[in-house]
Amino acid sequence: MAKKVTLQDIATAAGTSVASVSMILNEKDLYRFSQQRVDSVRAIARQLGYHASPAKTKRRQIAIISPTVLNPYHTAMITGIEQCATASGYRTAIYNTYWEPKTELALLDELEYRQTAGIIFATMPMEPERVRALSHRIPIVAVGDRLDDLGIDTVDVDNFMAAKLVAKHLIDLGHKHIAYATTAMNNHHLSRLHRSEGLIAAFEALCPEGSVTIYTKSNPVELEITDPDIEYHSGLELAAQCLQDPKITAIVAINDMIAYGVMDGLMKEGLRVPEDYSLCGFDNICHSGLARIGLTTVENFSLNHGKSAFRLLQERMESGLRQEESQPITRIEYHSALVPRRSTGRPRV
Secondary structure, three states: OOOOOOHHHHHHHHOOOHHHHHHHHOOOOHHHOOHHHHHHHHHHHHHHOOOOOOOHHHHOEEEEEEOOOOOHHHHHHHHHHHHHHHHOOOEEEEEEOOOOHHHHHHHHHHHHHHOOOEEEEOOOOOOHHHHHHHOOOOOEEEEEOOOOOOOOEEEEEOHHHHHHHHHHHHHHHOOOEEEEEEEOOOOOOHHHHHHHHHHHHHHHHHOOOOEEEEEEEOOOHHHHHHOOOHHHHHHHHHHHHHOOOOOOOEEEEOOHHHHHHHHHHHHHOOOOOOOOOEEEOOOOOOOOOOOOOOOEEEEOOHHHHHHHHHHHHHHHHHHOOOOOOOOOOOEEEEOOEEEOOOOOOOOOO
């Protein structure tokens, strides 16, 4: 039988006292220690296989890892999680990563030491290998674009097909040349990539003489944290880019928040929606249906995503952790729906 790892073992390996190790692992008076010391002790504890005995309150707490709560899409999803968690006697804690992989890794380390009851990602994790390994010790569920090799339970969102719905709507109205306005696209932002791919695929199939031009706006992490209106401001800048090509008659924004900025950017140039430019978004957040906005968008049912994510997590918490890679995982897939409103119409003559 393997010897149980003790605080003394960790203290010896870390070259510090048992008291310091205890405070760090129990997150008490962390201000006394350098971040390097904290990270070192946690890393050694993990390497040695140390697991503290969790308090009852911690065993009833669910961690929600979200890129940001500023976008109502994620807020609605988190609301769905909290509704179900509260009804089942769990508490929730929300952590924002602002799309920063290092922040995600640091959070996962902390949550492992706290032995949180379970973790829900409000978007697909940026560090899938770390998440896959941790899922054998803490139940984890993620919401977002499907990743075949993620190895955890997921609520899948088909953004590729959602974008095809938007493209078909615009093509049916007579649009041949459209712009896709988005913030930075990379492997950490699968929804942005898949929506662009869906638009392009639909145009290749239904309007091969047409075109999809992609305009992007990258924002530093510091700005993501300090500017609560970052997506709206990005939309304003993206609108100016889209106006550079006179062929374009419609703009598809990566989400409704960006679309609001695009709408105001067009208005500042004396242009009208939809008479001069049709405009579409994604996510159908709360303000998009207001009469003065009337944004054509895609309903992704984010509240239901959150509820389904918690139910998957609860089932995993109650049925036990997966100790074998071959154990089946569960996927729930939602199909998006187009919500046509007055922001789209026939292209200008």
